[in-house]
Amino acid sequence: MHEALNLGADTTYTIYQFFRKDIDAYGDNWGHGSEIIYQAFDRKMQADVEKDFKPTGWKKISAEEISKYASDVVLFSSDAGKDMNSIVKSNV
Numbered sequence: 835m836h837e838a839l840n841l842g843a844d845t846t847y848t849i850y851q852f853f854r855k856d857i858d859a860y861g862d863n864w865g866h867g868s869e870i871i872y873q874a875f876d877r878k879m880q881a882d883v884e885k886d887f888k889p890t891g892w893k894k895i896s897a898e899e900i901s902k903y904a905s906d907v908v909l910f911s912s913d914a915g916k917d918m919n920s921i922v923k924s925n926v
Contacts, residue, residue, distance in 0.1 A: 846880040846905035847871050852912040857895050859903050861887035867909065880905035 849860040849868050862872035862879060864887075871877050879887070883903050887893050895903065 841907065844878065845907060846883075847877045847907045847909065848880050848883055848903050848905040850900070850903075850908065850910040852910060857897065857900065859883065859887060859893050859895050861891045861893075864891035866911070871909065 849866055849871065851858045851860070851866055860866050860868040861883065862868055868891075872879060880903060883905070886903075
């Protein structure tokens with residue numbers, strides 16, 4: 835049995851987008867759902883995300899930095915498989 839998650843007021847969130855060669859992470863006003871999570875739902879950014887991304891809204895990060903910016907809840911999207919035949923042909 836799965837236990838329900840207790841996502842309280844102090845839960846932090848990070849939003850990533852993975853590309854083939856790059857990883858972007860988003861602050862509170864850069865699209866990709868960030869306005870909904872951080873502004874409309876009034877959820878908190880992880881401290882390093884707030885400090886490093888607030889001035890620009892987003893940041894390109896390395897794979898090694900993922901854990902630095904990881905939070906209690908990580909939301910992500912990826913286009914890595916969009917050109918794979920099995921995915922394009924809906925065989926997955």
